[in-house]
Amino acid sequence: MRYCIYFMFKLFVIALIATSCSTSLIYDSTTTRRPYDYESTSLHAEVIPFFYYDTLSVFLKISREELLYTREFDKAPFTANLELIFNSQKWLLTDTLSNNSPRWIRQRFDLKKSENELDNSWLQYSVKDLNRNSSQSAIREVENIVAWSTEENWPIYNGFISIGSKISIITDVNTTWDVNHVIPENKLPAPPYSSYRNPLDTIKARPHSTINDNWIVLDGSQVFTSPDKELSLVIHGMSAEFPSLKNVRHLIESVRYIATRSEFSALLKASNPKIALDEFWLSCGKSPDKTRKLIRTYYARVEEANLSFSGLQEGWRTDRGMIHIIYGVPYRVRRDYWTEIWTYGEEGTSNTLTFRFKRKIHDLDNNRYRLERSISYRSSWDRMVTSWRNGRVQND
Numbered sequence: 001m002r003y004c005i006y007f008m009f010k011l012f013v014i015a016l017i018a019t020s021c022s023t024s025l026i027y028d029s030t031t032t033r034r035p036y037d038y039e040s041t042s043l044h045a046e047v048i049p050f051f052y053y054d055t056l057s058v059f060l061k062i063s064r065e066e067l068l069y070t071r072e073f074d075k076a077p078f079t080a081n082l083e084l085i086f087n088s089q090k091w092l093l094t095d096t097l098s099n100n101s102p103r104w105i106r107q108r109f110d111l112k113k114s115e116n117e118l119d120n121s122w123l124q125y126s127v128k129d130l131n132r133n134s135s136q137s138a139i140r141e142v143e144n145i146v147a148w149s150t151e152e153n154w155p156i157y158n159g160f161i162s163i164g165s166k167i168s169i170i171t172d173v174n175t176t177w178d179v180n181h182v183i184p185e186n187k188l189p190a191p192p193y194s195s196y197r198n199p200l201d202t203i204k205a206r207p208h209s210t211i212n213d214n215w216i217v218l219d220g221s222q223v224f225t226s227p228d229k230e231l232s233l234v235i236h237g238m239s240a241e242f243p244s245l246k247n248v249r250h251l252i253e254s255v256r257y258i259a260t261r262s263e264f265s266a267l268l269k270a271s272n273p274k275i276a277l278d279e280f281w282l283s284c285g286k287s288p289d290k291t292r293k294l295i296r297t298y299y300a301r302v303e304e305a306n307l308s309f310s311g312l313q314e315g316w317r318t319d320r321g322m323i324h325i326i327y328g329v330p331y332r333v334r335r336d337y338w339t340e341i342w343t344y345g346e347e348g349t350s351n352t353l354t355f356r357f358k359r360k361i362h363d364l365d366n367n368r369y370r371l372e373r374s375i376s377y378r379s380s381w382d383r384m385v386t387s388w389r390n391g392r393v394q395n396d
Helices: 002-022 248-257 261-269 273-285 288-309 319-327 375-389
Strands: 046-052 055-063 079-086 089-096 104-111 122-129 134-141 146-149 160-162 166-170 177-182 206-211 214-216 220-225 232-238 332-335 339-344 353-359 369-371
Touching (some): 046 122, 046 134, 055 079, 089 104, 146 232, 248 261, 248 273, 248 288, 248 319, 261 273, 288 319, 319 339, 319 353, 319 375
Antiparallel strands (some): 046 055, 079 122, 122 134, 146 166, 166 214, 177 206, 177 220, 220 232
16 A cells, blocks of 8 residues: 555656646746757766665766866866755765866765655756856656666666676665566658558567576667566667767668668668768768768767657657657757647747657657657658758758
8 A cells, every 4th residue: 555655646746747847838948948959058967866775876977078177277287166956955076187087977976865755756956067157957756776787887877778788787675587578670650741550559578587686788678577566677778889870771771761762772782881871961962061061960860869769769760759850959849748749930930830749658668759640741841851852951
């Protein structure tokens, strides 16, 4: 009974947060009005709150390349200064740059246990670069189970990790784990004007093995469940290059949205696929300079889609990823827990274009949304694809 009450309480909190987001749907700030505009903020910290044996630990990972390092005088060291707020508890973090500084800052913070049950279930955080006066803030659910990379000695962010990585399942319950596994089909969504039934809607993970806590990550989705079904964890094995694309096969696959069927088939069968792909892009850009800009824009959007929309599949293979790649960052996003509405163009004008996405509940993916397709999108889609093929697409 206690578990049921707690579960209902968590659902209420989720609904409350979703409602609070949906009651103020239009924001003035760029970062909230355009949540998928990756370049709108210079900070992209990874924050993982984990409750383990009565201690709420917050694991912070941030790239030094995103921070502004300054010095007080010529021979002084360059330092970055961060202000970190976790559930109203504040820290100041100073990092000194040296020739041996690795790319990432990793820091663990142990919070004092709060008497407020909500504070132990949700983390409201803010990361601020004091030198640049830029910040990042969000709310994350506190985890009671994490996948831990034994190679990096660090928890895995959002469940995405390279195939072949060694991990441990960490929780304060001593148990074995039943492992289910599935490799999703790498199918692409149909254009927004076409009828489409996603084969992943009914995909199920099948029993694979039983383990204690150590695991080597497989391709596809893996579900770890305790025998009493009280605890479960989903991870997704990705290529080592994720979220970017570097393998020429993957680079070719991602241009399917703008390539004709015959062009795409020729690219896949080419004896030298790298040269064939270069020639495809040059035919779109017409000149080397325009081609380089076009390629940069397209694959930047692919990477952004992977960062924001990944789950069972890489983000660029999803409905939202497809729209993001072809149309770019929406002018405005309205969203609650169940729906996202993307608007392109100034609202209230004849040039306004709106896409509606509905959340699809899935055991293996809590980030699935389906586009509500319509034949009315045919003309705008054709115009945008033509713009790509004629090298007329601009940066966001």
